Amino acid sequence: MLMKFPYALSDFGTLRGEGYFYQDRTDRIPHLEEAGRQLIFIRPSRFGKSLLLSMLEHYYDVGRADRFDALFGNLAIGRNPTPLHNQYFILKWDFSLVKCQGELKDIEMALHRHVNAAIQDCAAHYGWDDIEIVPDDAVVSLSSLLRRVRREDHPLYLLIDEYDNFANEVMMSGRRQEFYEGLLYGEGLLKTLFKGVKAAMGQGIDRVFITGVSPVVLSDMTSGYNVGEDIYLEAAFNDLCGFTESEVAAVLERLAAEGGAWSPTEALELMRTFYNGYCFSEEGGERLYNPTLSLYFLKALHTKGRYPLRMLDENLAMDRGKLRYIADLPHGEEVLVQALDGEGGLRIPQLAKRFGVADVLAAVKDRPFMASLLYYFGVLTHTGLSDFLEPILNIPNLVARSLYVEHLQDLWLETYEDKTRVPDLRKEVFRTGDLTPLVSFIEARYFPILSNRDYRRTNELMVKLAFLTLLFDDRLYMLISETEMDHGYVDLSLIRRLDRRSVKALDLLFEFKYVSLTQLKLDGEQLRAASADELAAQPAVRQALQTAAEQARRYGAALTERYGLTDLRLYAVVGVGLERVVWQTVADL
16 A cells, blocks of 8 residues: 555544554553553654544543554554553543633633533533533533543543643743733632642543643642653653654655655655754653654655655744744843854753743743753754763754754844845855855854854854854755764765755865954954955964864765765865954865
């Protein structure tokens, strides 16, 4: 049977019933049962949480017992089911469907309507017609449902998706803080609702599974719901959502067997660069591929016979708003810059596991706080522990890196005219290898902006970031920054994507160095008046160019061998202060 890919489809019954591809995660069900009765599982947006909940819904629902073999028969759990399969009534809430517009009373009524509608759907599914629905008091409606459940032979399993939707709305859209506090503090409706869930454990509700994007609400729940067990950082559930590399490779091999003028080895290399790299366990674990991006790629490959033109699925554009939120915080832009640095990663004392919206809105935003948020948003990920057991966070892959690059470019290119000039400057470098127009733009437009930013470091990183943000083009290139090569790290290289090798563009490698005005013993006026040749003749600049050239040759040889390149252009680039740039192709040195 030809493969069908369920892009944006999160209903397990439809997926299985219509023969869509499903990466089996049912073998984790026994582990989830053993982990606890009230579980909290957090993952970034578009990482497969809703499908996971739908799978649990279909597995445990007493009303779907007659479909068990059809849905699960050839899956891991179908071959060895637990005694709890099809032993629960299911109630499901999805707080992402609750409108957060209007005044506080409007939001409360939207929440009442959603919970009441879910209770009505539950009652209709099981043929109950005696449930009291109170339009303006969903807590009473829930109590009525639970009274009916207690008269039956099976308990209730409550599934809650996007539990933190309200907090995300507060953070991302600038909603008034008092709206959120009115829902979750004191006798707020959301807190009261969760208090009702807590009180109903053993009184109708037997299990609860909660998903969300961040742990923002967990701290604010306090006595409202302080019984949930966090499993989102445990190694055993690192790959509960997402694809492993062996799983992606197997799908590519199967697709290739169906026919196609592409190489599964090359396709895997491309997917690894753009989509791999996520790890959600402090104890380490296998790197994971983003499932939505992977399905986006595989569906394009399957239906069009080629890779997608853009590797970033625009449905993940919401992540741009999260970076914008961080960048607008005090020193937030600096955190984004440090994340892009790559070498060494962001080291923080510990990952914040719970924090309230008051912390998000009013507390001092230090680097651990902002880095933790970026981790939960999925634009940073675990890459190990330091010698002092500090979490090390890095950007997971090239798609996530593109979001950083795009946002910093928007911040640093202040006028429409500057923004419209960049594509032509970029093409000139790609076609001819001449950096002169690009360097002139950096000196005239970029450096005056960067020199006024509140950064602690004005070294070669800022020079590299100027080139990185201006040259980034994932439609044509794999941009490789701080990649380990030959026992060192490549500063920046742009290697044409495997499906773009026929495009007449150069492969490029840059090694950057920085020389301060103090080293040159020049003032700013003298520096601006000097020609590029005069600066290149300065002993400190000449030595920096030579060092950069030696590194470029060594790393260039490693890149050429790794990617089978035939004409890799090498550059030594030296930033002089944050005012001038001196560059030469390595062959000229």
